[in-house]
Amino acid sequence: MRREHGTPRDDWEKIIEGQGLAYHRAAHPSGLSRPYWDESVHYVFSMEEVEALEEQVEELHRMCLGVVEHVISTGRFADFAIPEWAWEEVARSWERRDPHVYARFDLRYDGTGPAKLLEYNADTPTSLVESSVVQWFWLQDRFPGDDQWNSVHERLVERWRELRLPPGPIHFAFTNMDETGEEAMTVAYLQETAEQAGLRTMAIAMEDIGWDALNRRFADLGGQMIRSAFKLYPWEWMLDDDFGRQAVRHSTWIEPLWKTLLSNKALLALLWELHPGHPNLLPAYLGDPRELTSYIAKPMLGREGASMRIVTPEGTQETPGSYGKEGYVFQGFEALPVFEGQRPVLGAWIVADEAAGLGIRETTGLITDDTSSFVPHRIAD
Structure with a gap:
């Protein structure tokens, strides 16, 4: 693993905006010395490193699913601050194996040892467009002979084909609270992958989803029943909303209700409890x-x-x-590794239950936040 420099493409801003990264200015605080998408640098990996990381990510994912099984079998919902009225529905969601699509691990990795899990973004992960699409086209333009840890798009399309969902269109829901456009573009991209899989879709704002109390169902603005919906809206917010008690019992939601146990950082403590000393855990x-x-x-x-x-x-x-x-x-706490003054976090994508790709964000600070920049990567030929 190393950090290299390069010359950004001419009109790179226009290029990435045409590929869906239209929010790169709005999602990044103003006054910073570098843009959100920064292709003046990139990281280089060996194939051996990537293969090892894939194995570690898939093992972490299996361990996380084991935590879900443990919590449900032992009733440890209170450790996750889940309201008691929802406990039974979370368990039912898991027992039904309600379908899931994607997630992202955030990892500490310096190229010299095992990756360390920082957190698991298993419910509403973003940075998907830049990981799946934008850095792939950067690779084709700049290093067409090299490879990239990136099968995210193909895996997403395949995953939608695999799902057995109720009849009718899948509603893809974003929130009107999104001021940058990042969430809307992420939802639109996922909707596109579902359409490429041959599914019928409809876009809707979460705020426009209605509850038909007479027929006990959710409906869109046209009155059509919502049987299945992808939402880029956290389950903890849904459980805190007035319609939360209906949401847990009606419609098929992606990501599913059982992911409340994976998108919660209490997961980190239970992983360590069940796997003390594991090389991929802190x-x-x-x-x-x-x-x-x-x-x-x-x-x-x-x-x-x-x-x-x-x-x-x-x-x-x-x-x-x-x-x-x-x-x-x-x-x-283990400080993120330093590469030329920058501290990278590896975002490793899971689609279904398999490792699917990598996105990297870096910053000078100890904590990766909305001031960090996304940089592409390649696997050296």
Whole structure:
């Protein structure tokens, strides 16, 4: 693994916007010294590294599914701050094996040892367009003879073909709260992959989904029943909404309700409890940091690096935010590796139950947040 420099393509901004990354300006805070999409640098991997990472990612995914089984069989829903009224429905969702499509692991990796799990974005992961599409076309333009860890698009189309969903169109739901366009474009891209799989689809805003109390069903603005829906809207928000009690019992949702147990950072503590000392895990605990002298306190339902606190013998560093009322997980802190002053996080994609690709974000800070930049990668020939 190494970081290399290159010359950005002429009109690169126009190119990536035409490929769906239309939100690259709005999703990145203004006043920063580099753009969100930065192709002036990229990372290079060997095929052996990528094959090893694929194996580690798929093992992590299997371990995470084991945590779901453990939580449901032992009834440990309270550790995940899930409202008690939803416990039975989460268990039923798992027992039915409600279908899932995709997820993203965030990993610490420096090229010299096993990857370390930072968190699992299993419910509403983004950076999909840049990982699946934009960096692939960058590779074709700049290094057409090289490869890339990237079968995300093909795997998504294949996964939609595999699903056995109720009759009728799949509704693809975004939220009107999205001010940057990132979520809308992510949903539109996933809708396109479903259409390439031969499925009928419809786009809808979450705010426009209605509840037909008489017939006990969800409906779109045209009154059509919503039998299945992909939503880029977190389950914890749905469970907190007025219609949450209906949502858990009606319609097929992708991602499914059982993913509330994987998109929650309490997962990190249970992974360590069930697999102590595993080479791909950092020690993590609920309630307090126990023996850890260097740790990061992560809100169980936090997003974009908000409301975190790093504690080391040298001092404490915090990020602003309003998360944390649901509780914290305390994870052993290992600073991200440094490549030419930048700290990369590897975002490893899972489609169905298989590793499918890689996206890299990097920043100068210790915590990857909305100021980080996305950089492409290649596998050297």
